């Protein structure tokens with residue numbers, strides 16, 4: 414039997430957390446599996462353009478409204494020679510990719526990806542290799558990409574057909590350098606020193622760039638948060654962001670506990686803020702380091718399949734998680750958590766974008782479709798622009814295997830002043846019960862409900878596939894209404910809700 418629980422929320426346009434940086438709706442394309450080859454790029458596909466980019470994929474990326482895409486890795490970048498991927502395609506070398514035990518053909522590289530990003534209407538968040546390489550390769554790379562001309566590397570770019578500099582603004586200083594799996598894994602001291610010296614010269618080449626230092630690969634790393642403290646002590650004045658990465662899984666088939674992971678995410682973000690601010694205090698700096706959550710998602714479904722991949726193949730199907738309904742709920746909850754930290758989380762990249770732990774799937778030579786997690790991301794990316802509000806929430810709680818006092822209602826709201834729109838994002842985590850929500854929107858006078866979008870499925874394991882692509886889809890079926898400044902809505906058990914209000 415379905416019971417009804419009650420939750421309350423207050424939203425006031427003056428209770429603002431901060432302006433949402435649209436780059437929190439970023440994503441990630443790594444040279445890994447079929448993300449690039451067979452994903453964004455498949456020459457010969459009926460829907461490929463003259464450069465080999467799949468137009469059906471670009472259309473889905475546009476639906477997600479992704480403002481920035483991290484590239485080219487990930488673990489891949491720690492063994493990458495960027496020079497391999499520029500210039501005439503027929504001259505580009507094939508290399509072993511030691512991060513993923515595959516062959517990299519280099520048929521897509523920096524300039525090609527910049528072309529794709531332009532087509533997709535997104536910016537590139539570039540990365541330099543601090544695994545096998547260092548200061549020299551990094552400074553040359555910035556010069557190649559961003560210098561206007563009249564120098565060796567910028568003229569080389571011009572000779573490759575790119576007269577105008579790419580002007581890549583955000584650069585990652587390596588990737589997950591705290592992880593023993595990383596090519597060129599380092600201690601915090603080693604990485605901190607290298608990141609500092611690399612950052613200095615990269616900014617000397619182009620002072621307009623912003624730099625992301627590697628934080629921990631996850632809160633579970635044994636070196637967390639000493640890693641962040643040491644790295645920032647070395648780099649504080651030379652970098653702009655510290656990175657966070659986190660993936661969750663539900664191997665125990667415990668939905669209530671799985672959805673409670675937003676609590677761990679929140680604690681992770683708070684700890685990194687505290688650590689960055691500790692270094693700020695220690696170094697007497699006036700500057701504040703913000704957070705780049707540049708890898709996040711659910712990742713576990715494909716782990717067994719990946720162990721069977723043949724070594725040294727080209728673009729094999731790696732990390733192809735098929736996402737189910739409960740994954741979409743957690744992804745929605747993670748996005749709400751980022752919005753609650755909109756004052757410090759300025760970049761976030763859903764890892765990844767196509768085929769590899771991704772919202773968009775393709776088949777080689779075939780179609781492209783939306784996974785379950787596509788929908789909450791699309792909703793928040795499209796309707797979550799403006800000011801993140803600080804909601805006052807009272808909600809029932811539950812205990813799960815690893816968490817206590819888990820809020821049943823996970824919710825927040827974004828106020829778009831220019832458009833006079835207010836959007837409430839709300840997750841009901843209750844396994845069985847409907848949540849009756851009463852939301853006082855006090856000084857939002859004259860607002861009406863535009864729509865109440867609901868994503869729900871009776872089966873937490875329901876998925877979308879090429880054969881059945883619309884099995885899990887949102888509908889406009891919610892019952893939100895507004896009477897005397899109070900929004901009421903019944904949020905069905907295990908549901909993702911988007912209540913859009915406007916004047």
Ligand code: AHR
Pocket residue numbers: 443486487488489588589630708764765
């Ligand atoms: O996104 C997949 C991989 O996860 C990335 O290459 C790496 O940075 C992380 O461990």
